Structure formats: structure tokens, C-alpha cells
Amino acid sequence: MSGNGSLVKTIEIKDRQGRVIATEDVVTYAGLLSLAHDQGLKKIETALVQLPEEMNGHTAVFLAIVETESGIYKGHGDASPDNVASRIIPHIIRMAETRAKARALRDAVNIGVVSIEELALEGNGNQGNGNSIISPTTSGSNGIPGMRSRSSPRADSNHASDNDSTMTDAQRRYLFRLLAERKIEGDEAQQYLLNKAEVESLDQITKSRASILIDEMVNAAKPAEEVPF
Numbered sequence: 001m002s003g004n005g006s007l008v009k010t011i012e013i014k015d016r017q018g019r020v021i022a023t024e025d026v027v028t029y030a031g032l033l034s035l036a037h038d039q040g041l042k043k044i045e046t047a048l049v050q051l052p053e054e055m056n057g058h059t060a061v062f063l064a065i066v067e068t069e070s071g072i073y074k075g076h077g078d079a080s081p082d083n084v085a086s087r088i089i090p091h092i093i094r095m096a097e098t099r100a101k102a103r104a105l106r107d108a109v110n111i112g113v114v115s116i117e118e119l120a121l122e123g124n125g126n127q128g129n130g131n132s133i134i135s136p137t138t139s140g141s142n143g144i145p146g147m148r149s150r151s152s153p154r155a156d157s158n159h160a161s162d163n164d165s166t167m168t169d170a171q172r173r174y175l176f177r178l179l180a181e182r183k184i185e186g187d188e189a190q191q192y193l194l195n196k197a198e199v200e201s202l203d204q205i206t207k208s209r210a211s212i213l214i215d216e217m218v219n220a221a222k223p224a225e226e227v228p229f
Contacts, residue, residue: 075103
């Protein structure tokens with residue numbers, strides 16, 4: 001993170017009662033894009049992987065490819081009414097594309113801190129100004145590498161909060177579809193997910209963790225140069 005400290009901001013994570021339960025370090029898409037240009041950004045391309053429909057929980061999925069002087073990087077982004085702020089729901093497709101680009105840009109510029117666009121925030125959208133997060137990613141095995149979370153004891157209780165609830169049916173179906181494409185099906189697919197998420201039940205996989213698993217599988221699916229546009 002040397003040299004990138006000015007891009008990182010800290011936001012407070014609050015529950016629905018307005019209590020601060022943690023803080024997270026984040027970057028913005030605009031900051032990532034600016035840094036990528038400084039580091040020789042050549043192009044950004046995106047592909048719509050899944051249209052939001054009733055059968056998939058109105059989940060839009062995008063794949064983004066970023067090319068810089070250092071190489072080619074891929075990122076996957078999903079957005080649905082379950083993981084965006086209420087004011088963003090009419091713009092699901094655009095948010096999924098932004099999240100995909102943000103994730104690819106984070107790899108391209110070597111920043112492990114999550115972008116604020118990847119989080120479901122309610123409020124006025126200003127960092128560090130009283131936003132309330134809907135689906136926070138916590139630290140530990142379910143967290144995004146590079147994120148720093150300083151949770152209160154309440155947030156670390158054994159009972160999952162409403163803010164980090166179980167993955168959606170759409171996410172579950174998409175995970176199994178990705179595994180089926182890799183010839184991993186049935187009980188084998190379920191055990192694969194349990195092992196990857198380090199849980200004993202699929203119901204223990206959170207929305208944020210499911211998004212990370214999807215991202216990892218999409219990124220590992222094929223070399224970037226083979227992705228059609």
C-alpha cells in the first residue's frame with residue numbers, strides 16, 4: 001500500500017439503529033481509475049454475464065477486464081436489490097458494471113482495500129459522514145483480503161446480523177452454475193463450497209462471502225485474452 005495511502009478513507013459502519021459497529025478502510029472507483037491512468041491504463045472492457053430477471057433475484061452480473069502496462073486483470077461484479085442501497089435499485093446494471101471495473105482496477109493497481117462502490121450503503125453517499133452499511137464484509141476468513149475491520153464485541157457475536165445475512169438464492173444458483181461448468185455437481189459441489197467458505201452449512205455463507213467466491217471462480221474460469229466481447 002506504499003504510496004497509495006491518500007486514496008484510502010475510513011468509513012463508519014452502523015447498524016439500523018445508528019450504532020457504530022465497525023469501521024472499514026475503503027477506496028473509491030474514481031480514485032482507482034485515476035491511479036490506473038497514472039500507471040499506464042490502456043483499456044477497460046466489460047461484458048454483461050447475467051441480466052437481472054425475476055428468476056435470478058434481479059441480479060445483474062458483469063465481467064470487467066483492465067489492461068495496463070503491467071498486464072491484464074479481471075474482476076467480477078454483481079448487484080441486486082439485496083446488496084445495493086435502496087436509491088441504487090433502479091440502476092442495478094450500472095452498479096454491477098461499476099463493481100466489476102472497481103475489482104479489476106484494484107488488482108491492476110495493487111490495492112487490496114475494497115471500494116466503497118462494492119458496499120451496500122444507505123445515506124448520503126459521503127465517506128465518513130454517517131453512512132449506514134447494509135451488507136458489511138467482516139474481517140477474518142469471510143473478509144476481503146486487505147480490508148481492515150475493527151468490530152465491536154456486539155458485531156462479533158455468534159448470531160449473524162441483518163447486515164451480513166445469508167447469501168441470496170440468486171447467488172446460490174449462480175455458484176452452482178459456475179461449478180457445473182467445471183464439472184463439479186451435486187454433493188461434490190456443495191462440499192466444495194463448504195470447504196471454500198470454511199463453514200458447515202450453506203446457510204452460513206453470507207452475501208459478501210458469496211460475492212467473493214463468485215468473483216474467484218469467474219476470474220479462474222479462463223485466461224483474460226479468451227473472454228469474448
